[in-house]
Amino acid sequence: MSDNTLYDKVWDRHKVTTLPNGQDQLFVGLHLIHEVTSPQAFGMLQERDLEVARPDLTLATVDHIVPTADQSRPYSDDAAEEMMSELEENVRDAGIEFLSPETGEQGIVHVIGPEQGLTQPGKTIVCGDSHTSTHGAFGALAFGIGTSQIRDVLATQTIAMEKQKVRKIQVDGELAEGVEAKDIILEIIRRLGTEGGVGYVYEYAGEAIEDLGMEGRMSICNMSIEGGARAGYVNPDETTYEWLEQTDYFQEHPEKFEELKPYWESIRSDDDAEYDDVVHIDASELEPVVTWGTTPGQGVGVTDPIPEPEDLPPEKQDTARRAQEHMRVEPGDTMEGYDIDVAFLGSCTNARLPDLRRAAEIVEGRQVPDDVRAFVVPGSQRVQRAAEEEGLKDVFTEAGFDWRNAGCSMCLGMNEDQLEGDEACASSSNRNFVGRQGSKDGRTVLMNPQMVAAAAINGEVTDVRDLEEVVSV
Amino acid sequence: MSREADEVEIPEVKEVTGSGIPIRGNDIDTDQIIPARFMKVVTFDGLGEFSFFDQRFDDEDEPKDHPMNEDRFQDANIMVVNANFGCGSSREHAPQALMRWGIDAFIGESFAEIFAGNCLALGMPTVTGDQETIEDLQNFVDENPDAEIDIDVADETVTYDGKTVDVTVDEGQRKALVDGIWDTTALMKANQQAISETADGLPYV
Ligand code: SF4
Numbered sequence: 001m002s003d004n005t006l007y008d009k010v011w012d013r014h015k016v017t018t019l020p021n022g023q024d025q026l027f028v029g030l031h032l033i034h035e036v037t038s039p040q041a042f043g044m045l046q047e048r049d050l051e052v053a054r055p056d057l058t059l060a061t062v063d064h065i066v067p068t069a070d071q072s073r074p075y076s077d078d079a080a081e082e083m084m085s086e087l088e089e090n091v092r093d094a095g096i097e098f099l100s101p102e103t104g105e106q107g108i109v110h111v112i113g114p115e116q117g118l119t120q121p122g123k124t125i126v127c128g129d130s131h132t133s134t135h136g137a138f139g140a141l142a143f144g145i146g147t148s149q150i151r152d153v154l155a156t157q158t159i160a161m162e163k164q165k166v167r168k169i170q171v172d173g174e175l176a177e178g179v180e181a182k183d184i185i186l187e188i189i190r191r192l193g194t195e196g197g198v199g200y201v202y203e204y205a206g207e208a209i210e211d212l213g214m215e216g217r218m219s220i221c222n223m224s225i226e227g228g229a230r231a232g233y234v235n236p237d238e239t240t241y242e243w244l245e246q247t248d249y250f251q252e253h254p255e256k257f258e259e260l261k262p263y264w265e266s267i268r269s270d271d272d273a274e275y276d277d278v279v280h281i282d283a284s285e286l287e288p289v290v291t292w293g294t295t296p297g298q299g300v301g302v303t304d305p306i307p308e309p310e311d312l313p314p315e316k317q318d319t320a321r322r323a324q325e326h327m328r329v330e331p332g333d334t335m336e337g338y339d340i341d342v343a344f345l346g347s348c349t350n351a352r353l354p355d356l357r358r359a360a361e362i363v364e365g366r367q368v369p370d371d372v373r374a375f376v377v378p379g380s381q382r383v384q385r386a387a388e389e390e391g392l393k394d395v396f397t398e399a400g401f402d403w404r405n406a407g408c409s410m411c412l413g414m415n416e417d418q419l420e421g422d423e424a425c426a427s428s429s430n431r432n433f434v435g436r437q438g439s440k441d442g443r444t445v446l447m448n449p450q451m452v453a454a455a456a457i458n459g460e461v462t463d464v465r466d467l468e469e470v471v472s473v
Numbered sequence: 474m475s476r477e478a479d480e481v482e483i484p485e486v487k488e489v490t491g492s493g494i495p496i497r498g499n500d501i502d503t504d505q506i507i508p509a510r511f512m513k514v515v516t517f518d519g520l521g522e523f524s525f526f527d528q529r530f531d532d533e534d535e536p537k538d539h540p541m542n543e544d545r546f547q548d549a550n551i552m553v554v555n556a557n558f559g560c561g562s563s564r565e566h567a568p569q570a571l572m573r574w575g576i577d578a579f580i581g582e583s584f585a586e587i588f589a590g591n592c593l594a595l596g597m598p599t600v601t602g603d604q605e606t607i608e609d610l611q612n613f614v615d616e617n618p619d620a621e622i623d624i625d626v627a628d629e630t631v632t633y634d635g636k637t638v639d640v641t642v643d644e645g646q647r648k649a650l651v652d653g654i655w656d657t658t659a660l661m662k663a664n665q666q667a668i669s670e671t672a673d674g675l676p677y678v
Contacts, residue, residue, distance in 0.1 A: 013674070013675060014671065014675070015671070016661075016664055016667045016668050016671045017664055017667050019654075019657070019660050019661070020652070020654050020660065021645060021648055021649040021652070021654045021655065021657075021660065022644065022645045022648055022649075023645055023649075023657070025660075025661050025664060025667075025668075027668060027671045027672055027675065029675065029677060029678065036512055036513075036564075037563075037564065037565070039515040039516070040515070040516060040517055040565075043515070043516060048658070050658075050662075057678070065513060077513075079513035079514070080513060082513075082515060083513060083514075083515060086515045120677060122677070123677060128563065128565075129562075129563060130561075130562050130563035130587065144563040144587060145563065145587075146563055146564075146565035146587060146590060146591035146594060147517075147565035147566075147569075147591075148565060148591065148594030148595065148657075148658075149590070149594065149657075151658055152657050152658045152661060155658050155661075155662060156658065156661045156662050156668065157668065157672075158661050158664075158668055159657075160657040160660070160661060162645055194500065194557070194560060195556075195557050195560070195583070195585075198583075198585070198586050199586065225563075228560075228585070228586070230586060230587065259676065260676055260677055263676045263677070295500060295502075315499060315556060316499075318498070318499065319498075319499050319500050412509045413509060413510070414509050414510065414512065414513060431504075431561065431562075433502050433504045433505070433561055434504070434505065434527075435504050435505070435508050435509075435527055436504050436509070438509075438510070440508070440527040
């Protein structure tokens with residue numbers, strides 16, 4: 001049993017009671033909602049004639065279905081328009097703040113929470129979306145929930161949960177050039193498996209994690225769920241506080257910052273906290289990781305050979321064989337040189353400003369070949385504006401990338417941005433499941449954003465560290 | 474404390490009886506169970522026919538080989554699956570779709586946690602057994618699609634073919650199903666006072 005970890009402390013502060021079914025009832029500090037998973041929950045609420053308990057602790061945005069090209073209403077896709085209208089009606093009736101595209105604050109739900117300064121250490125945060133784990137980067141306890149649980153939260157601002165075990169993942173050492181937070185988490189999932197985290201919450205710690213900015217920490221926490229852990233977090237520190245301090249919320253309420261800081265400090269895991277498990281990773285050994293298969297755990301260093309299914313644990317062999325057939329890769333080969341048709345820079349894993357900056361550095365002065373479809377979908381309207389102001393948009397468009405509006409886009413292909421046929425996509429997103437990007441024959445290769453940029457330029461998976469310097473004329 | 478006027482009757486799920494359908498393979502994710510393109514809906518009604526759509530139909534919407542397309546399994550209400558079933562996204566659309574197709578319970582080697590939680594919220598057990606138990610059951614169901622299978626949630630057993638095998642039901646899930654306390658909205662709404670007190674104790678609320 002863990003003791004005195006951030007998880008234990010935040011859990012205890014939010015525990016209302018133990019329910020007759022053995023679960024704990026937890027108070028929810030922030031409920032984020034979007035158009036895909038909330039309408040059914042509002043429907044269930046109406047069926048029972050219940051009201052939204054705490055609209056003041058609820059925030060809505062639209063991300064999954066928004067078109068990223070033409071956003072004029074009504075949307076050309078009727079189903080998308082219906083979902084948007086339904087959300088508009090629900091938030092209006094309940095008095096919930098809605099960061100719609102007109103506000104200039106819209107974006108992927110896991111990008112905007114932190115931007116708004118609402119994602120804070122020691123908060124419980126839930127959303128009907130598995131990547132809610134992202135918010136753990138701030139030392140919040142954040143997890144994805146299903147629609148019936150959304151109903152619970154809307155009706156009571158609480159949630160019923162069982163306490164999990166805590167695994168500390170200690171990442172020491174320094175990252176090499178071209179290697180990023182994304183590679184750390186892909187490596188963790190490769191080693192521990194996509195189910196390795198079931199029943200656990202992950203605490204990410206160690207020098208390599210502390211060295212990361214908030215964006216990198218978010219990329220890691222984001223993919224906790226791909227490793228089976230419903231939540232992941234990093235203890236808050238000066239990096240966290242610096243981010244919070246410059247958000248609009250704390251700029252407007254500096255006194256709140258001073259008032260809350262002692263609480264944030266108090267919920268950090270104690271030095272002598274007890275964990276149910278500890279895992280060590282040496283960050284300095286990592287190289288850029290790319291996936292060769294159809295689960296995020298099927299990753300490999302870009303210069304390492306794709307594994308023989310026979311060399312994997314027995315229960316993974318069958319899945320690996322099917323994945324290699326789908327991806328059309330051969331064990332023993334490397335992923336380097338794997339032809340791609342599409343490059344997608346986006347998603348709640350890797351579409352924040354520093355991600356776009358690093359990718360822009362790679363594409364600057366280079367050209368995407370004609371047979372590659374490359375596009376950038378910023379994580380939020382704020383990211384988009386900032387990137388445009390500092391000239392990143394121009395860098396991308398001059399190199400032949402399409403520059404889009406904020407949304408989930410090809411991360412899951414619920415809008416018009418989809419793979420076609422058996423196209424292969426170098427993607428900065430988090431899931432490479434069959435069919436995920438809109439075509440059931442589509443092939444997704446997950447990698448960090450610099451690697452996506454390099455793949456776009458060469459039309460094939462490329463070790464970004466081998467790209468030659470662009471000689472300026 | 475006063476009972477809520479909106480309280481709903483929550484049925485007890487002590488037992489599920491019916492016939493089985495085997496869905497083989499590990500790591501079957503929710504994108505396979507219900508592809509994202511069918512989630513552009515504002516209610517769950519009508520999702521059933523899109524369950525496993527891309528496994529069941531080809532590009533021309535012609536049926537492919539899949540147990541859910543076979544006549545002999547059309548009345549099945551117990552899905553027998555392998556390891557890590559329902560991994561991937563937290564979409565409740567997945568169990569909702571399978572429930573609407575006709576499934577009342579799952580027996581498998583293991584389930585993704587959120588998927589199991591979503592099932593519980595619908596009153597559907599996710600019962601687990603070891604690999605051998607599950608494969609035996611899958612083979613049996615394949616050969617005897619009409620045979621009766623009985624899941625005893627309270628006793629943690631599955632009875633079929635004249636024998637009873639041990640399975641596991643997560644402790645919390647078992648209690649919730651057997652005692653009819655799996656509808657958490659009703660359970661939690663009753664604690665209004667304690668909710669307010671907890672909120673008052675939080676510096677940020
Ligand atoms: S960007 Fe992708 S993973 Fe993130 S919330 Fe949107 S669909 Fe989900």
